[in-house]
Amino acid sequence: MAVFTVVNETDLAQWMRHYDLGEVVDFRGISSGIENSNYFLTTTRGAFVLTIFEKLTAEQLPFYLDLMRHLASHSVPVPDPVPRDDGALFGILHGKPATIVTKLDGKAELAPGPEHCGEVGQMLARLHLAGRDFKSHQPNLRSLAWWKETVPRIVPFVDGAQRELIVGELAHQEAFFESADYAALPGGPCHCDLFRDNVLFAPAAPGTNHQVRLGGFFDFYFAGCDKWLFDVAVTANDWCVDLATGRFDGARLTALLRAYQTVRPFTPEENRHWRDMLRAGAYRFWVSRLYDYYLPRAAAMLQPHDPTHFERILRERVMHADASPLCN
Ligand SMILES: Nc1ncnc2c1ncn2[C@@H]1O[C@H](COP(=O)(O)OP(=O)(O)OP(=O)(O)O)[C@@H](O)[C@H]1O
Ligand SMILES: N[C@@H](CCO)C(=O)O
The missing domain is CATH 3.90.1200.10 (Aminoglycoside phosphotransferase (APH), C-terminal lobe)
Structure with missing residues (x-):
């Protein structure tokens, strides 16, 4: 279980007003992970992940999100934080910092060669x-x-x-x-x-x-x-x-x-x-x-x-x- 903060349809509709990501097609909680609440979010513009940070604060986030954006813009495949309508890479959802990042392809390989x-x-x-x-x-x-x-x-x-x-x-x-x-x-x-x-x-x-x-x-x-x-x-x-x-x-x-x-x-x-x-x-x-x-x-x-x-x-x-x- 890794949905500590529950986001319902009304919360999501309100939150998505800050993004230019089209209409929501699918939204579901991700069960793995132990630090944050994560959801897969599919819209008419693509596949994303909504993360609500359960411990990291708004002051701590910019280094990580700016780094991810920088790496993504240099063709390193990492989740790319999507800017909101005011240009910010995160907002506040249920009192906690939250972001939408691009979804990566594939699954983890736990027995690598x-x-x-x-x-x-x-x-x-x-x-x-x-x-x-x-x-x-x-x-x-x-x-x-x-x-x-x-x-x-x-x-x-x-x-x-x-x-x-x-x-x-x-x-x-x-x-x-x-x-x-x-x-x-x-x-x-x-x-x-x-x-x-x-x-x-x-x-x-x-x-x-x-x-x-x-x-x-x-x-x-x-x-x-x-x-x-x-x-x-x-x-x-x-x-x-x-x-x-x-x-x-x-x-x-x-x-x-x-x-x-x-x-x-x-x-x-x-x-x-x-x-x-x-x-x-x-x-x-x-x-x-x-x-x-x-x-x-x-x-x-x-x-x-x-x-x-x-x-x-x-x-x-x-x-x-x-x-x-x-x-x-
Ligand atoms: N950008 C992404 N693209 C695709 N899948 C993702 C992405 N971000 C997270 N996931 C999926 O969500 C799951 C949970 O994410 P993550 O492991 O980061 O959880 P967490 O609670 O944020 O951190 P921790 O790993 O410290 O528990 C991952 O195992 C992965 O399957
Ligand atoms: N990778 C760490 C957990 C923190 O992400 C560990 O295995 O101890």
Whole structure:
């Protein structure tokens, strides 16, 4: 269930007066998702998604919506927020900020193969390059500063071995973030949460030699400016692993990294610090999952994600810290 705020026919008719989207043909709630209320909206002008933000505020939204609009205008397939009659990308519905974005094609691929990872890698590099002239800046709000603030709050709940890892890795990451090599890593707007459930795939067009077709990336509400390599690491840690062990699948990892580098080759510093960044990517989600597990927000997370999955991945990455970028 992911319709927390109910929109009836009268509310919708009132809301649609602010848009030049023709007549409503179909309107239905979307059952998945745990953060916002989402509806599929079909009008005589096309297919859209209406999102009512249950937690993000009107002050927080412009960075995300402007970024999506910027990327969409640079041919990166992401939901494009539709401007209202006053030019605004969101309005207020039932007292909460709400927006209409274009609907992407396809469905999530939860058991990806190398062909899916290749498409994701290439588009992620295109997203990074397209973000270079995006004017707003918001840091990744789930990076080092947040880890430093959050780790002391979760440490009382974890066992001795976990405490050692969580505190030790924080020290490792602090040293990495302070290094000259880290400062030299290129960066800009990043998705920061490009997991399998935030990407859609559609059937490949007949007559093309593509096995799959990327519908697009969505759920930009953890996006922020960060090192591009961090985004690649977060993505690889989800798309290219065996979910039972956290180990990399060599074919998927190679496909993702090769495809990314056909668009933007890694710099020497990125090559040197791939493993540190994989650790950072795993750490970010281990910490957030522990936080959501032990300190749940009111009415949040219907089903918290399993923190031990990312503990396993982090231990795996620490163990293979010396491996080179294109190896598993
Ligand atoms: N622009 C879009 N185009 C097509 N489908 C979309 C779009 N936005 C959302 N969806 C569909 O709606 C579902 C719920 O969206 P989403 O996962 O973003 O939920 P949420 O509650 O906003 O965030 P979270 O993933 O953090 O729970 C997605 O799984 C996807 O199927
Ligand atoms: N992708 C995150 C959830 C927040 O979108 C996780 O798996 O922990």
